Amino acid sequence: MNSATRKFIFHDLQTIEGYIDPPDALVFLSLLQRQNSDNLDGGIAEIGVFYGRSYYLFRKICGPDEKLLAIDLFDIGQTGDGASPQYGRFLDNGRRLGLAVDEALVVTGDSTRLSASEIKDKIGEVRFFSIDGGHMLPHIVADSRLAKDSLAPHGIIAFDDTFNPAWPEVTVGVADFLRENGAEFSAFCMTKYKTYVCRRDHHQFYYDTIANAADLTAFDHTETEFLGSKVARLHNPISRRMVYELMIRSGMSAFSERVYR
Numbered sequence: 294m295n296s297a298t299r300k301f302i303f304h305d306l307q308t309i310e311g312y313i314d315p316p317d318a319l320v321f322l323s324l325l326q327r328q329n330s331d332n333l334d335g336g337i338a339e340i341g342v343f344y345g346r347s348y349y350l351f352r353k354i355c356g357p358d359e360k361l362l363a364i365d366l367f368d369i370g371q372t373g374d375g376a377s378p379q380y381g382r383f384l385d386n387g388r389r390l391g392l393a394v395d396e397a398l399v400v401t402g403d404s405t406r407l408s409a410s411e412i413k414d415k416i417g418e419v420r421f422f423s424i425d426g427g428h429m430l431p432h433i434v435a436d437s438r439l440a441k442d443s444l445a446p447h448g449i450i451a452f453d454d455t456f457n458p459a460w461p462e463v464t465v466g467v468a469d470f471l472r473e474n475g476a477e478f479s480a481f482c483m484t485k486y487k488t489y490v491c492r493r494d495h496h497q498f499y500y501d502t503i504a505n506a507a508d509l510t511a512f513d514h515t516e517t518e519f520l521g522s523k524v525a526r527l528h529n530p531i532s533r534r535m536v537y538e539l540m541i542r543s544g545m546s547a548f549s550e551r552v553y554r
């Protein structure tokens with residue numbers, strides 16, 4: 294287990310408004326570390342940065358030199374004159390945590406208008422692509438195509454908000470993607486919030502990575518069948534989630550990591 298990164302996940306990351314919670318942060322950590330140790334290189338791309346919670350997790354795990362592409366409209370709270378505080382708050386979070394942003398690799402705009410060649414020109418082929426931007430079907434169709442066409446042979450796509458009843462079109466989009474590209478891609482892991490996909494010839498490799506990850510032993514591992522492939526489903530029991538939330542709310546975030554050992 295990597296105690297410095299775990300401390301970051303359970304303490305510092307919680308100070309950034311955003312949507313990746315510790316179970317998925319530990320999945321990101323386990324997958325990226327496995328890629329690092331096996332020299333599976335490539336860039337990292339994220340659609341939907343918000344205030345940088347996942348971005349700074351990538352930065353913490355992969356270091357200041359990793360090619361990390363951030364794509365967002367950066368228009369939250371926009372006023373009549375077109376100004377939005379979102380980008381400034383994203384940068385402030387990095388300064389506060391001492392983590393670098395490569396502003397040459399920040400794309401402000403609609404991801405559905407980007408091409409895979411623009412992504413590859415900036416960061417090369419992608420080893421980890423996180424999709425958490427627009428949550429309607431046309432967004433998922435465009436973003437998943439972008440990921441597919443820029444992905445390294447060993448690349449992973451993480452889709453956020455799958456099976457969330459608040460965003461049903463995400464689930465439809467991911468299922469459509471897997472059915473249309475089922476000969477090439479399959480899901481290998483699912484959590485409460487995310488579905489992780491890779492090329493079929495890497496399915497067993499990433500499935501085993503999740504099954505054997507030292508940072509994921511706290512979760513119940515079960516196997517689920519999803520559109521023709523076995524998926525490692527990580528279950529986080531409600532009792533643990535309650536203890537964790539209580540610790541966070543009572544200012545004990547520094548100790549909350551122990552709940553997930």
Ligand SMILES: C[S@@+](CC[C@H](N)C(=O)[O-])C[C@H]1O[C@@H](n2cnc3c(N)ncnc32)[C@H](O)[C@@H]1O
Nearest residue numbers: 311312341343346347365366403404425426427
């Ligand atoms: C749920 S938030 C992302 C949360 C983030 N991944 C985190 O770790 O906290 C969704 C983000 O997607 C962005 N977004 C929505 N539609 C988009 C689009 N078409 N292109 C690019 N970004 C988009 C929004 O501006 C917002 O910041």
